Amino acid sequence: MKKALIVLSLGIxxxxxxxxxxxxxxxxxxxxxxxxxCSQCHGANAEGNPEKKGPALNDLSRTxxxxxxxxxxxxxxxxxxxxxxxxxxxLKKIQxxxxxxxxxxxxxxxxxxxNPKAKK
Ligand code: HEC
Numbered sequence: 001m002k003k004a005l006i007v008l009s010l011g012i013x014x015x016x017x018x019x020x021x022x023x024x025x026x027x028x029x030x031x032x033x034x035x036x037x038c039s040q041c042h043g044a045n046a047e048g049n050p051e052k053k054g055p056a057l058n059d060l061s062r063t064x065x066x067x068x069x070x071x072x073x074x075x076x077x078x079x080x081x082x083x084x085x086x087x088x089x090x091l092k093k094i095q096x097x098x099x100x101x102x103x104x105x106x107x108x109x110x111x112x113x114x115n116p117k118a119k120k
Contacts, residue, residue, distance in 0.1 A: 026102055030109035033101045037094050046114035058114040065107035073103065 028036075035044075041054030048056030057065065072091060094100070112118050 026100055026105075028099050028101070030101055030106045031113075033094070033099050033106065034109060037090070037097075037099055041090070046110055057110050058116070060111070060115070061117075062107050062111040062115075065110055066103055069103045069107060 041049055041052040042057050043049050043054065046057040048054055048058075060068065
């Protein structure tokens, strides 16, 4: 019985740690990251900002957003070889500031909040 309790509490401890680690990884919500790191180039409502050459993101589907973000992420490591220079630079800055974000969560945030086609 005692052994079972120890095993059980160890299990809970492990789960709690994993959860804490996950929380730590994403200190900021997608909304916070978007407002602070993305909106200046892509617009407060993802309508785009021609001045910064940031394209609109409110016309992309959730899947398209996700794919694009994965593309940009891999370009950062020199895998893709495309010309996403501005975004690459920006992603490095985001990492430096500890403003990591989850790609699926960010894609969902942009789609749900800004795309007129998202079902409310
Ligand atoms: C310094 C300006 C700048 C910032 C800040 C910025 N972007 Fe971008 N982004 C661009 C530019 C310019 C492009 C288009 C060229 C390219 O693909 O790199 C782009 C492209 C994209 C694309 C692909 C759009 C498409 O139509 O294919 C997505 C998705 C995107 N950005 C998301 C984000 C997110 C999310 C953030 C915040 C974490 C962000 N961007 C921050 C400038 C910026």
